[in-house]
Amino acid sequence: MDIKERIKKNQKFRDFVMWTISPRRRPKPRLWIKLFVNPFVHKRGKHSKIRRISRMDLFPYKRFELGENSTVESFCVINNGAGDVILGSKVRVGIGSVIIGPVKMGNGSGLGQHVFLSGFNHGFSDGEKNSSKQDLDIRPVIIEDEAHIGANSVVLPGVTIGKRCQIGAGSVVTKDIPAFSVAVGNPARVIKTYNKKSGKWERVDI
Secondary structure, three states: OOOHHHHHHHHHHHHHHHHOOEEEEEEOOHHHHHHHHHHHHHOOOOEEEEOOOOOOOOOOOOOEEEEEOEEEEOOEEOOOOOOOEOOOOOOOOOOOEEEEEEEEEOOOOEEOOEEEEEEEEOOOOOOOOHHOOEEEEEEEEEEOOOOOEOOEEEEEOOOOEEOOOOOOOEEOOOOEEEEOEEOOOOOOEEEEEEEEEOOEEEEEOO
16 A cells, blocks of 8 residues: 555544645645745746745645746735646736636636636535535636636636637636637626638627
């Protein structure tokens, strides 16, 4: 039996291991994890940048990847506690944005300022329990290559935003957006699509 299976089957041992990684009721990694573990298990591409003021709540038991020439700007929060956070090459995460895994952003994609992406909701099916004590409803967010999300937008769990989409500022994206679309509003709806034959963005009848 390998070490992972032993940890899973022994609750006391599991609790101890988790305590060494993160304080109870404070979902952030301990300093020794940040300094001596994460650099060896997470992947950073060449010329990638994470501004020092950003809060990187990254845990070694989930993946975090930042591709080549990608940038996480100041005052951002990234947390992979509930799922992997994979950011491709030439990705830009705008000032003050929040990414809570599982989230995947394709190459050349970007977030404006103060964008919120979350790959889970707190469960609330049992009305007799505090939602913080119920299982998470985990559904990955996928931002495909070269899609861009405008400032102050929210993307809900389980949403896929297709290649080269443009999401207007302040939008709340509650369902999938097909590739080569422009979507705006709350809830976000497609208002334009790209016609490859004409080479133009064409308005969609709503």
